[in-house]
Amino acid sequence: MRLAIDVMGGDQGPHAIIAGSAKAVVEHPGLEVILFGPRQQILAEISRLPQPLAAAASRLSARDASASIMPATTAAWALRRGHATSMAQMLRSVAEGEALAGVSAGNTAALVALSRRELGMIEGISRPAISTAIPARQGRRCYLLDLGANVDSPAHRLVDFALMGAAMAQCIDGTALPRVALLNVGAEATKGNASVREADRLLRQYASGQYASNSAFDYQGYAEGGDLFKGQLDVVVCDGFVGNAVLKASEGLTSMLVERVQMAFESRLSGRLASLLARPVLRRLKQELDPVRYNGASLLGLRGIVVKSHGSTHADGFYYAIQRALQEVEHNLPARIAGRWQAPSSDGDGARQP
């Protein structure tokens, strides 16, 4: 099993990404990792890995890429000039079958654009979507998509998101019949914009088996923002502008809340008691509730597996993004998604006809 890793683009520099990769390699005996970026720097970082990470050195290799995608690079620039960057080289390694999946902490817009070009889309899907699992009540989680790869999503694209999200929940979490909902400003049929109302109509047709006998998800109609966290939905679908705003607001709110809880306890308890009682609880909570930083986000709809790690992630966060990529490899997620678009039904007429 081989993965391709872009070491550039993370706010913490290649060091954190290489350390996270080494941790994954140490934990998975059959795993090899190709690191794309400035070769000398990568080799220097590998040689400085502390124990027990140093044991990974023989299964970490460096592939030289002197150029890299910058945080402010546009998708258009990446497509025109980004051919030699570490990100594009990493993606080609996946496209050519050298690696089974790729991971990058770099610029999302560039990663979406380059992934689409280098890997190509699954037939029937026009653009990638980004998804991550949001932690919900009772230890459950809910896949939210799109998180910003698409703004102004028309109805048929929202339907694509629903099918991809359902495949994700089935594949990664083993949910037999994922409960899928469409994000809206209220539960009533008259609410929302035209795309959402049309997507609702299409999803009801899918769920009733009008287009495919193996629709394989349970369409729940509209959901509101708060329903994401209730643990009663497996997939929530929305335009990328909305999903991005919700996800980033949730990250910001979690971080503020954890800080406030900490301050509140520290003002009531002695410093020592607070350290003993509150800090460990809060640290774990923050990790659990910061989905992208701790788990990465998947690019869906591609003919290959690409995971986006949070830009400001540390070694542990990058390690979790690699774990996600490995899970998707194990379950062959792209094939599962492709199956949704080409699934033969029992009556021989299961092709998707939106």
Add this chain to the structure above:
Amino acid sequence: MRLAIDVMGGDQGPHAIIAGSAKAVVEHPGLEVILFGPRQQILAEISRLPQPLAAAASRLSARDASASIMPATTAAWALRRGHATSMAQMLRSVAEGEALAGVSAGNTAALVALSRRELGMIEGISRPAISTAIPARQGRRCYLLDLGANVDSPAHRLVDFALMGAAMAQCIDGTALPRVALLNVGAEATKGNASVREADRLLRQYASGQYASNSAFDYQGYAEGGDLFKGQLDVVVCDGFVGNAVLKASEGLTSMLVERVQMAFESRLSGRLASLLARPVLRRLKQELDPVRYNGASLLGLRGIVVKSHGSTHADGFYYAIQRALQEVEHNLPARIAGRWQAPSSDGDGARQP
């Protein structure tokens, strides 16, 4: 000072709304409240008010309205058939100058539609926007609008939101030069949908004084979802679909987080210690961080003051919504907003010409 209150539409029934109104009356010696709803029920509730709320009875009056707006009522139905409802009667009391402001915990879509018809819009503003103050770091707060009165907002409406939000921050919080930003999926100029990019262009013109010399806000460009909570912005503007999703997700997340913190502490501390230390801290935190439930949301752009209290609010929440209405009366918010659209500049050419 007289307020008009719709006692119908709250999930807790008229009881909580009447108790919250009584609390406000007891606290404000000059305040009278007219309660709109089923007269017999209102009088019965007033007669059953416990001390010290019972002292409010002489300044609470009942105005009979046998019909009410239901949670699933559409705006169209409210406009066609809602004339005799408690909500419409309450709004007419404000429109006719009998009351200085109105408060309702009822159906938002109906409240927006009826407010617009009964009170009319400030010249130059086509539709009301809904706004509330989101708690941010360092005890600051940030007005977010729109929260769902408008979906698919074109650029000029986003500009209206910015001007109204700035007036709100100046008026209620005394912020001399409010820092206003436009919610987007990234800080780069190439990001976002067409309305947001066009609104950014218009707001840059406003801020540079091209249209009005007293633009009176400091335009900060794009913000991302997480910036809402950083305490560095006074107003964040977005389409109502996005704002509604962000606000409701924040409510749901806060409630889940507080529950998890509580569970985490209870599993580590003895029940008694947990009750003493954790519960009071968490209860206060939940109140601080649940803006709509605890403070209500303002309908802006109308020729009058209307506050929407959260549907599932208890007496205390309704009391805070009344407090917000009183603040807006005190600062004459509608006149301040109207001033933004008709402000004469020093060179006599300050009229808004977007």
